[in-house]
Amino acid sequence: MATHLDLQEQEQLDQLKHFWKQYGNLITWTLILALGAFAAWNGWQQWQRKQAVEASALFDEVERAAQAGDADRAQRAFADIKERYPRTAYAAQAGLLAASTLQAKAKDEAGRAALQWVAEQAKQEEYKALARLRLAGLLIDSGSHDEALKLLENMPPAFEGLAADRRGDALMAKGDKAGAQAQYEKAYKAIPESQDLRQLVLAKLTALGAPPAPEAAASAAR
The missing domain is CATH 1.25.40 (Serine Threonine Protein Phosphatase 5, Tetratricopeptide repeat)
Structure with missing residues (x-):
C-alpha cells in the first residue's frame, strides 16, 4: 500500500514538474507584471494625493493675496501653481481668481493672460468655459x-x-x-x-x- 502511494505521489510530482516546466515562466512573469502594475497604480495614487495637497497650499496663497488685494502676490502664486501643478483643478481655479484680482488693480494684460492660460490649458472643461466667457466679455469691451x-x-x-x-x-x-x-x-x-x-x-x-x-x-x- 505504501509503495502504491509512493508511486502515486511520484507521478503527481512528475506531472507538477512537467506543468511548471511548460508554464512556469509564464506564471512567474504574469505575477511580476501584476505586482508591478499594482505598485505603479499605488505609487500614482500617492503622487496624485501629494500633488493635490501641494497645489491646494499654493491656491490658498492666491486666495489670501486676493483677499488682501495684493495683485502682484496673486500673480506670483498663480505662476508657481501653473508651472508646478498645471493639471490640477487648483491651477484653473487659481487662474480665474488671479485674473479677477489683477483686473481689479487695473492690470488688464496680466489678468487677460491668466484667463487665456485657463481657457487653453486647464484640464477641466467647466473652468475652460468660464475663462472663455470672461475673455469674451473683455474682447467685447475692447x-x-x-x-x-x-x-x-x-x-x-x-x-x-x-x-x-x-x-x-x-x-x-x-x-x-x-x-x-x-x-x-x-x-x-x-x-x-x-x-x-x-x-x-x-x-x-x-x-x-x-x-x-x-x-x-x-x-x-x-
Whole structure:
C-alpha cells in the first residue's frame, strides 16, 4: 500500500514538474507584471494625493493675496501653481481668481493672460468655459467683437445659455440687433428662472422691443 502511494505521489510530482516546466515562466512573469502594475497604480495614487495637497497650499496663497488685494502676490502664486501643478483643478481655479484680482488693480494684460492660460490649458472643461466667457466679455469691451464671437463657438451644453447671452452682447455691439435678439431669446430659454442673469436677459429683450410673450415665458420657466 505504501509503495502504491509512493508511486502515486511520484507521478503527481512528475506531472507538477512537467506543468511548471511548460508554464512556469509564464506564471512567474504574469505575477511580476501584476505586482508591478499594482505598485505603479499605488505609487500614482500617492503622487496624485501629494500633488493635490501641494497645489491646494499654493491656491490658498492666491486666495489670501486676493483677499488682501495684493495683485502682484496673486500673480506670483498663480505662476508657481501653473508651472508646478498645471493639471490640477487648483491651477484653473487659481487662474480665474488671479485674473479677477489683477483686473481689479487695473492690470488688464496680466489678468487677460491668466484667463487665456485657463481657457487653453486647464484640464477641466467647466473652468475652460468660464475663462472663455470672461475673455469674451473683455474682447467685447475692447471692440474685438468678431474675436469674441469666435471664442464663444462650440461651448459645452451646460454653458450655452451664458454663451448665447454673451454672443448677443457682441452682436449688439456690432449693430446687429436681429442677431442679438435671436441670441438673447436663446439665452432666455436656456438660463434657469432661479438665476438673476435671466432677468437681465429679459431686460435686454425688452429694450429691443421683443419681450417674451407671457405664455412663452411661462413655458420656458416650466
